[in-house]
Amino acid sequence: MSTAAVVATATAAALVAGMTTGSASAAPTARELGAQSVKLSPSQRVELMHSANATTARAAKTLGLGAQEKLVVKDVIKDVDGTVHTRYDRTYAGLPVLGGDLVVHQAKDGKVKDVTKSTKAAIKVASLTPKVAPKAAQSSALKAAKAVTGDKAASDKAPRKVIWAAKGTPVLAYETVVGGFQKDGTPNQMHVITDADTGKKIFEYQGIENGAGTSEYSGKVELGTSKEGSGYSLTDKGRGGHQTLNLDHGQSGEGKLFTNDTDKWGDGKPSNPETAAVDAAYGAQVTWDYYKNVHGRDGIKGDGKGATSRVHYGNGYVNAFWDDSCFCMTYGDGEGDKKPLTEIDVAAHEMSHGVTSATANLEYSGESGGLNEGTSDIFGTAVEFNAKNAEDPGDYLMGEKIDINGDGTPLRYMDKPSKDGQSADYWSPEVGNMDVHYSSGVANHWFYLASEGSGAKEINGVKYDSPTKDGKKVEGIGRDKAEKIWFKALTTYMTSNTDYKGAREASLKAAGDLYGKDSKEYKGVDAAWAGVNVK
Structure with missing residues (x-):
């Protein structure tokens, strides 16, 4: 079967833990227009989804997936040039595969251009019979959740069997969702993944994304x-x-x-x-x-x-x-x-x-969790600029009016995230171990550098002075272009467990699609990543 058969041609995060000068741009080029997504009506999107759903079995076979694997269409995006990006979740023997999501990128002529996978590992487990009872997994998960969220956590739903494939060799596991409340009163949805054979905790993440x-x-x-x-x-x-x-x-x-x-x-x-x-x-x-x-x-x-x-x-x-x-x-x-x-x-x-x-469904833990939070800060900032509200003009400060610190300072700074006392300016091996609200600093800093560049400047009455890890100057490509690149990277090239290295690759692919690999935009995105120590 040809690869053209893969896709039909018809085709909760809490907010807290515990006109810029560089934004104007020329008219979009033909390349940029072609790589932008089509503004689909709800009915057009449903039609694309139905078309993709009709070919999931052929898609799985063509992609070389195992006999027990099935694809489930999650989203479909179509570009102006006819390219279709179909995002799939995956099951194995009827069980959800966590970390098994993938995106198929198909050209207008039906040829598959590329496939973005959250894991390259083959999905296969020796047995579908767990050695640990569900109640034992639930008890273990509740204990793990209480260590993070406090005694207000409560587990009232039975665990579900899943295949855990986000990291390492896929294993049979339980996913337990622990409810109740977190220490500050935020509702709790702690997802705890435990090995179904050993009962050992593999992973955990928070489902509540603070966040006239x-x-x-x-x-x-x-x-x-x-x-x-x-x-x-x-x-x-x-x-x-x-x-x-x-x-x-x-x-x-x-x-x-x-x-x-x-x-x-x-x-x-x-x-x-x-x-x-x-x-x-x-x-x-x-x-x-x-x-x-x-x-x-x-x-x-x-x-x-x-x-x-x-x-x-x-x-x-x-x-x-x-x-x-x-x-x-x-x-x-x-x-x-x-x-x-x-x-x-x-x-x-x-x-x-x-x-x-x-879209990407970035897991709310580790580096992917920082990217999840950073994405919300990036688009929160973009919306504020786009609203053009005279009482709340756009800036690269998060929550500057709500006085959450009680001293008039903003919640987060994008030009130099560490000014809040806890966020990371640059990537390091320790970033993945930080609270996601602080590891998000790397993404926020990248966005500022990509938009405005490094060094001192004043925008809408706010003074900024953004450093780089290597001390090299970064020239901004303009906020409007940085926004479009990040949105395309998120919706077409990132998956559930994308880390900062993966985000760099995704944003460079997006920049290449929109502006070309030899463009100043592509080079600007790369320079901004180097500025935050992601190479």
Whole structure:
């Protein structure tokens, strides 16, 4: 069978742990236009998915997968030049293969150009019968989770059998999802992987990815709302039906949809419950518009469906998080319930966790976890610039208005991440052992260098001075190009266990697709990686 048969030719992270001068660019070249993704309608995307699903058996055979392996279509992206990128999850003997995801890149003529795999190992295990009982694995997983999240963790779901293939030789394993709450009150979804033969913990990662009205941070804004009987609700039908809900300081449940009689929302003061809702709804609105207008993505999953935003979580909760299970963002009100974590870049950060989950699904641990967090910071920053809000202009500071440190300093700095006292400026072998909110510094620093270059400068009234590991000067390629390169790298070339070396390779492939391997953009991306010690 020819490789042309592979694909049909029809083709929750918490936010915290515990006009730039270089952005303007010339009109897109033919190469850049060809490598950009097509703006698919939800129905067009469904058609591509159906076409890909119809050929999964042939695809598995052509790729040389074993008889017990099957492919499951997760996402399909089509470029303007006709190239189709089909992302698959994998099963073995009916069991999910964690770390077995792959992406097939097929040219317009049906020829397979390349395949990106999260693992090169053959998926095969000696036996599908575990030696360790599920209850023993569950008990072990709960103990491991409590060591990280505290005594509020609770396991109420039986483990599921999986094949663990993210690192080393694939093994039969159990995946236990431990619920309850983390130490700071954030909901807990700790995924613990244990060897089904020995009961030994193999891996763990956190599933919760922290992460016209008058707003507190963005001034007076126009909102997408809906007429409901004689009143109105914060339901944005123009953006997939996104809703903004009030948890009223609860820590569970869906919350209550915000409604009023006047369609005038909030007063800019945190004491008014509607104010935080305005910021959250506006943040979701500008994030939706950014992904659609800049990257051609219709919603978080690309399916035209809006997420939900929940505000007023808990009491004095100084965090925000994304949860895939409810497809929602959740915001605390900050210290003393006076500084809700609903600033534009924070909202965009949380929603971008959903984009990552729907595409590369970077595991929220180790270097891939740092890349996951860094991706949300990168697009949170991009959305803030793109929104062009006079009250909250774009900058390379994360959460600068929410005063999470209590001294007026931002949560994170992209030009020199270590200014927060904990984040990494450069890659080192120890980066993978850091909390993902601090290992993300390498990705954030790369993005700043790729966008603006190294050295001292002032952008939108903010002064920056970005160093490089080797002391060499880096010339920025412009933020708009860096954004497009990172988005393409994320959605077409990264997989669940991509590390920093893999991210460099993915971004260089994306830069080559968009601008050519001999372009200044390609060289700029490479120089920025060298600047953060990823070579």
